Amino acid sequence: MSSDGNLRTSLENVVIVEIGDQMGDYAALLLAGLGAEVIKIEPPEGAPSRSIGPFATATPDPEQSIFFWRYNLNKKSVILDLDQPTALEPLKRILAKADILLLAGEFPAVERRLEQCRQFAHENPRLIQCAITPFGLDGPYRELKSTDLVQMALGGIMAVCGYDPDADRKYDTPPIAPAMWHSYHIGGEYAAIAMMAALNFRDLSGEGQLIDVSVHEAINTCTELAIPTYIYNGETVLRQTSRHAAPAITQMRLSTSADGVYMLASLSPFEREERAFVELADQVGIAHVLRTPEYAELEKQDRRAALTYRNDLIEQVVASLPAREVFEKAQALGLAWSPIRRPEENLDDRHFAARGTFAEIYHPELGRSLRYPGTVATDGQAPHMHYSRRAPRLGEHTDSVLEWAGFSRNEIAELRRQHLI
Amino acid sequence: MANQANSRPRALEGVRIIDLTWLQVGPQATRILASFGAQVIRIEWRKRGAIDFLRYFQPFAPNHATPDGGRVQGSAPSHGVRGNYDRGAYFNNTNPGKYGVTLNLNHPKGRDLLRRMVRDANAICENFSPGQMDKWGLGYEELRKVNPGLIYLQTTGMGKAGTYKDYVSYGPTAQAFSGLTFLSGLPDQAQPAGWGYSYLDHSPGYFGAMLLMAALRRQRADGRGGYIDMSQTETGLMLTGTSIVEHQLTGKNTERYGNRMPFRAWAPHGAYRCAGADNWIAVSIQSDVQWQALIEEMESPAWARDSRFATAAGRQQHQDELDAKLTEFTVEQDRYDLMNRLQARAIPAGVVQRAADRFDHDPQLKARGYYVDLPHSEIGTWPIEGFPSKLSASPAYVGGLTGRAAPKLGEDNDFVYHDILGLSTDELAALREEDVI
Numbered sequence: 001m002s003s004d005g006n007l008r009t010s011l012e013n014v015v016i017v018e019i020g021d022q023m024g025d026y027a028a029l030l031l032a033g034l035g036a037e038v039i040k041i042e043p044p045e046g047a048p049s050r051s052i053g054p055f056a057t058a059t060p061d062p063e064q065s066i067f068f069w070r071y072n073l074n075k076k077s078v079i080l081d082l083d084q085p086t087a088l089e090p091l092k093r094i095l096a097k098a099d100i101l102l103l104a105g106e107f108p109a110v111e112r113r114l115e116q117c118r119q120f121a122h123e124n125p126r127l128i129q130c131a132i133t134p135f136g137l138d139g140p141y142r143e144l145k146s147t148d149l150v151q152m153a154l155g156g157i158m159a160v161c162g163y164d165p166d167a168d169r170k171y172d173t174p175p176i177a178p179a180m181w182h183s184y185h186i187g188g189e190y191a192a193i194a195m196m197a198a199l200n201f202r203d204l205s206g207e208g209q210l211i212d213v214s215v216h217e218a219i220n221t222c223t224e225l226a227i228p229t230y231i232y233n234g235e236t237v238l239r240q241t242s243r244h245a246a247p248a249i250t251q252m253r254l255s256t257s258a259d260g261v262y263m264l265a266s267l268s269p270f271e272r273e274e275r276a277f278v279e280l281a282d283q284v285g286i287a288h289v290l291r292t293p294e295y296a297e298l299e300k301q302d303r304r305a306a307l308t309y310r311n312d313l314i315e316q317v318v319a320s321l322p323a324r325e326v327f328e329k330a331q332a333l334g335l336a337w338s339p340i341r342r343p344e345e346n347l348d349d350r351h352f353a354a355r356g357t358f359a360e361i362y363h364p365e366l367g368r369s370l371r372y373p374g375t376v377a378t379d380g381q382a383p384h385m386h387y388s389r390r391a392p393r394l395g396e397h398t399d400s401v402l403e404w405a406g407f408s409r410n411e412i413a414e415l416r417r418q419h420l421i
Numbered sequence: 422m423a424n425q426a427n428s429r430p431r432a433l434e435g436v437r438i439i440d441l442t443w444l445q446v447g448p449q450a451t452r453i454l455a456s457f458g459a460q461v462i463r464i465e466w467r468k469r470g471a472i473d474f475l476r477y478f479q480p481f482a483p484n485h486a487t488p489d490g491g492r493v494q495g496s497a498p499s500h501g502v503r504g505n506y507d508r509g510a511y512f513n514n515t516n517p518g519k520y521g522v523t524l525n526l527n528h529p530k531g532r533d534l535l536r537r538m539v540r541d542a543n544a545i546c547e548n549f550s551p552g553q554m555d556k557w558g559l560g561y562e563e564l565r566k567v568n569p570g571l572i573y574l575q576t577t578g579m580g581k582a583g584t585y586k587d588y589v590s591y592g593p594t595a596q597a598f599s600g601l602t603f604l605s606g607l608p609d610q611a612q613p614a615g616w617g618y619s620y621l622d623h624s625p626g627y628f629g630a631m632l633l634m635a636a637l638r639r640q641r642a643d644g645r646g647g648y649i650d651m652s653q654t655e656t657g658l659m660l661t662g663t664s665i666v667e668h669q670l671t672g673k674n675t676e677r678y679g680n681r682m683p684f685r686a687w688a689p690h691g692a693y694r695c696a697g698a699d700n701w702i703a704v705s706i707q708s709d710v711q712w713q714a715l716i717e718e719m720e721s722p723a724w725a726r727d728s729r730f731a732t733a734a735g736r737q738q739h740q741d742e743l744d745a746k747l748t749e750f751t752v753e754q755d756r757y758d759l760m761n762r763l764q765a766r767a768i769p770a771g772v773v774q775r776a777a778d779r780f781d782h783d784p785q786l787k788a789r790g791y792y793v794d795l796p797h798s799e800i801g802t803w804p805i806e807g808f809p810s811k812l813s814a815s816p817a818y819v820g821g822l823t824g825r826a827a828p829k830l831g832e833d834n835d836f837v838y839h840d841i842l843g844l845s846t847d848e849l850a851a852l853r854e855e856d857v858i
Contacts, residue, residue, distance in 0.1 A: 005647015242615030343600030
């Protein structure tokens, strides 16, 4: 397959200046993977995301945050103390050469930076400004205090995620936020989309613009059936163990393989899936009455009992083999089954090795490379996204970026004397 | 309508997308492109086995919903209205702003017609099971002969390159494989809770839109197209980088943390039961100052002044007891009232909102105009979930170019085949007769 369409350098002329907290790290990381140059401007103590664990060392250290490492690949770090009024001149000169200013954080902080940069945006009308805030730049909630967890609560994801209720539909377990920092993932993905749209618009019009990303709204877009079920039918979906939230309790359940791995093994209401499952049961030698008149009769008499019978059979089939074999046999028959893996179990999977999913990143300080998830797509041969540099050390690129922005060595020395950089 | 009052172009002005996607994972990308002004032509076939599952999957618009009827919540038969594929509510929410045509790709003339459409298109998107387009002779290598600058987005569970290139997947399958399913749930429960929805039916659409827009910029600049083999599973792995890197450094296996926050000194941190049925509030205490403010809000109960809870480290160490005590307080409280009181003290707190709360109550979503009313030609006007960002110069509008929610099956056959492709009325009639469109 031809690879002249690879996108890994498609943003190579785009310069993004990123300022703020962990709400912006992922959005800029994604565009960096398509070739954008991301300059992260940090306060002297380092960006807030440097203080998020886990850490590679026993005690927290801004250079040792694995969280920071992951979300800041390929980026450059510049120290600039934007709370000093005299820092605005360097910022102005950097923004004069930038395409996108990405601001992330709570509303008051982002609002202050937008105000600081208003004049610079006026002088560079091609500049795209993207503000990622918890609730957006307007509206009654804009100043609410939030965290990832609070956002997942208000945004609606927690209400659809958790464990089954009891027989009376009462819950003795809380709603669950499915993964940490997920609100920033969703917000970051939407911010990246919006920035791509703004770049397309600028190609057509020559104009930059202001993008106002609300993490709250971003979370709201992905609760699937919950909103339509309510809007159209006035019904509330129920959270259910490892299944989609739905207005009724569904039958599917997790199965366990012979080697003790939970498997997602279920059948959709398509005849071809039932046929495939029958073949699988026959292959592993488990007796059953599926697709016989006896089963047809049971389905007619008691649909629920028939489903239970079938789910019991699925459990037996899965329990008869190690997870790897269940996975391969089921997939060979066209059943969309999978083991429930820990993320790291994918590191050595040959499928991802073949696709180049993991980017091998050298850390000179560690004297070794680490593998990071590095793409979501290939062109048939090579990944569309590309990461090659570890996250920057604090201020690692201060001098080189200022030189790029037109500062002389003497000017840089003066900035340093003023403790601006 | 967002962009018609001025003469500015839309972000994707003049872009035409041939949309062969279905279910959730594919249509998500084209939904976004439509909202930025691309002309998205959704191709479907009306035979039961080929029809998008979401057209006949619950929930359905209530029976009283008609083209002119206002929206009123109501119950609908579990099968919609048999033989009518235009009442699916989730389908309506997933496919606004798109044109809809019917086309039989099992018919040679149908495939010819598709090639003709591809000739003048910027991009084609599909998420069939691996290999289906090749079986029709409509894979990327074939279609680029018709249009060398074509962008081709293919979304599959594992990705079309690699060992598992023929493996099949729904969103939950990819989610289980990627590690995301494992991450969700309580540490003391053997089973993961899973996600309650398929994020991996969303994020490939987000990445699809992102990569397509990167490719469209380049196509505009130098005419090049390209092939995008999107992997649902990889979009999940992108979110697990921290765990994966930590594992390489320490050998530590990933664990579940429930709603707690082990990576910062934050406690209490969780969802706490409030008054009423299944009502909860999320509270995140990030500092001793916030903890003191919470104590004051609780009117300084003796337990809260226990020295074990005085520091973040102590609170984290004794979280089980802390959570039980805090619940004794929250369980008596009205959830929104408590949220307002805690927020007034600058404590991060938010109600665990259900759909009704988000739709009927949430003042922020209302003020920002998040839900957008759009008409549907069969079931009338309903609120559709919007695009979660405001762009000052090229706003997204989920009604796209059609100004409509989802298309009825084949609703735009005349517009697309006659007005765009230039087929005559007689040709259309003949194609209809031959079961091609």
